[in-house]
Amino acid sequence: MKGRHGWALLLLVIVSWDLAAALTNSETLTFTFRCAVSQTAWRWPVLALIALLVVHLFLPPRMQRYDPLDRLFQRIDPVAEPKRPPNVPPGTPGSSPGPGR
Numbered sequence: 001m002k003g004r005h006g007w008a009l010l011l012l013v014i015v016s017w018d019l020a021a022a023l024t025n026s027e028t029l030t031f032t033f034r035c036a037v038s039q040t041a042w043r044w045p046v047l048a049l050i051a052l053l054v055v056h057l058f059l060p061p062r063m064q065r066y067d068p069l070d071r072l073f074q075r076i077d078p079v080a081e082p083k084r085p086p087n088v089p090p091g092t093p094g095s096s097p098g099p100g101r
Contacts, residue, residue: 014029021028037046056069064070 018028018030020026037043052068056067059067
């Protein structure tokens with residue numbers, strides 16, 4: 001399974017839901033999220049989780065070994081070898097050595 005398929009599916013679901021909500025005069029996902037989070041005690045914990053996700057997604061390759069979400073995944077599945085983004089050459093600090101090395 002490829003990660004890009006999951007992102008495409010997530011985007012499709014969100015856009016479809018909001019489009020259907022606009023056509024039927026129903027609640028959009030944004031409206032529901034704002035009602036559930038913005039004026040409640042969940043505001044700051046959710047903001048911290050969103051910040052963690054943004055850092056995780058945009059962390060430079062040389063700093064990925066410090067990424068708490070990657071470290072959590074490696075703890076859950078220790079045999080999984082971290083995958084190197086396609087533009088990172090082998091041997092770059094923070095990249096995996098590759099299979100068989």
